[in-house]
Amino acid sequence: MDHTGEGGLLDSQLTTPSADEQIQFLANVQRLLKEGAFVATYKYALLMALTDLSVEKGDDTGSPLNLSLSEIAEKFVYYYWRQTIPYVPPTISTLPHDGMILQQNTRSQAEIVRLVERAREAHSDIQNLKGNAPNKWRRLVQMVAAKIDEQPLWKLQRVGDEYLEFLYPNARQSDSVVLKVGVAFCFRRFHSLIGDLVRGAWARYVRRFNHNILGTTTDLHEFLFGTERLPLGNYIPILWELQNGSCFYCGHLLKRESSNVDHFIPWAVYPFDLGHNFVLAHDRPCNSKKSDMLASAEHLNKWAERNSMFREELRRRFDAAHLVYDLKVSARVTYWAYRQTFSANGLTWRRGEELVHLPSNWSSSLDVLLQ
Template sequence: MSCAPSAEEQLDFLTKIQRLFNESDFSSTYKYALLISLADLAIELGKDDDSLLKLSNRQIAERFIELYWQQAAPYKDSGSNESTILFQNNGTQAAIIKAINEFRQQNNCNSSQAARGSKNYKKLVTAVAATVAKQPINYLQNVGGGNLPFLYERNPSSIILKKGVAYCLRRFQPLIQQLARSRWTDFIKKNTKNIPILGEKDDLNSFLFETSRKTLALVCKGLKELYGNKCFYCNKSSSELEVDHFIPFSLYPRDLMHNFVLACSKCNRSKSDTLGAKIHFDRWVKFTTNNSEAISKIGERAAVSSNLEISLAIAKWGYELAINNNVNFWINSGHYEKLNISNLFR
């Protein structure tokens, strides 16, 4: 019978993750991308027990394409020459960046979501999967001059997350994401080849990992057409609606179209980084399920990835994590409630 790893096993996992960040040789950003990808896939496909989880190289490659898609574009609005694309390793430009950039130039796709519909997408996935298998999967568990194989076992076309690893990745995903993204940003800043590209601007983290204001404006317009000029939370009309992450970005820092709702400034500030109460959760599930196709079309126009099944899995993970940590759930300004899993997931 599968069960959750013990407190000691979870602490041991965190200790090894810390060693990985501190003692590994990071000659590119690939290892950071792999850690983020494994944590995301564990949330989407894993369970809250100590069971194994098999992930194909192609599944991981598709997540790499999504992570690097925006970063394969020029950092500055100064044309599309190679010199304006940020360097992701200490040598020549990273192979995955080159592959995605070439794909972007040869195919009329404005997002990784749109790329999936291209006849050449499978070829891109194959190329990225080969690089992922040869490099970060092969070397991620090399720590301090030795090998620390605590995360997974390798196969020719897949990896198998070891007993308890998927659970720990799910449990500590926010921490792993924060560490990986912070180190990723620092790596790019410290690369001397990027200094003339970065200049004096201080928006690197936003460029690497966040949705642009232009994209959010398109999302806002589309949701207004679908839902009207009303706040999702208080249901009051407002002329100044803002795009809000229903599952807070601080908890799960990845933009998915089904996770976006419109909120008035008062509700958005009050809710902040908390999870909504049961009334909001139930309304969100009903709204996204009933309008899934329309929401996906907004995502296509705005170049934002959309997947209802994944968004629901992320929400379930986030709420279960919060309930297990005994947090309060936001109703409205100054009002919160406790939830339990049995009355939330029925």
């Protein structure tokens, strides 16, 4: 496969969307969010899933992209998992201390939320469910997929009385949807913009239907969509050993208390918590100076080399610790993030205050992981 999208076979048959077509795409997404009738938050979850999966599975050639219902359903489970934690307002209120689950539907609670809520009560975290009860996990994904098929999938593109059929053909075909030519390209190109639009609309919707619980609370966005402050402690022993107790970025020795599990592709660029994306670094200055930037090409090479060289060992260690990982997805997201930065002639962080551009051969070390 030609994942560079330059000079491949596909390029001779397909053209990527023109500037006008890209603007039209964004205008259509805006129309869906503004004019579409949303009786539950499923449509937001569906748009997010299509956007994220375009990054994780698609490429930049403009090709159509086939996505299975179960892939989409897994995304739903991840999004709703944290949202089914009972919400406890940050200020003391008259509510019971255990909080309440936010309503995601205009009438009774959305059914997918109920399904996820039950699974969360029994298994507390997704790793635990996937690792210890794989059959239950598959069953949950199947049930969620059936709900998606029943509801948002065929309603997402309806605005008023018309269908704005720009994402995928609105007709059932086996257990997948095929994103039309150019759609995955646009989702990849505008991932952060569309993500912000959708999350903003989703949060406004939830606020509207949960007045009594939310009041004027300001941390709703963080509650719904999270921050990178997840417990990442389980990674420390694995990374410590792999890096011989030294900082991934500067190579100097670390102290346990001031070392930090860093998202190599920053959470702000693409929010995911897959094993291979983590490195151990000095809290200060390395991690804090890198902040929300991509690390420079030399760090990228080192990251690719590590994940390739220790492929088997990491697989074993992640499995033993029940940590979620998918090397292919991590590599594809990494490729996508760097390509975005390279195309925009953006800067990457090297060390301290030093910022550098990417060289034209930045992607070569990723080849081995993308195959």
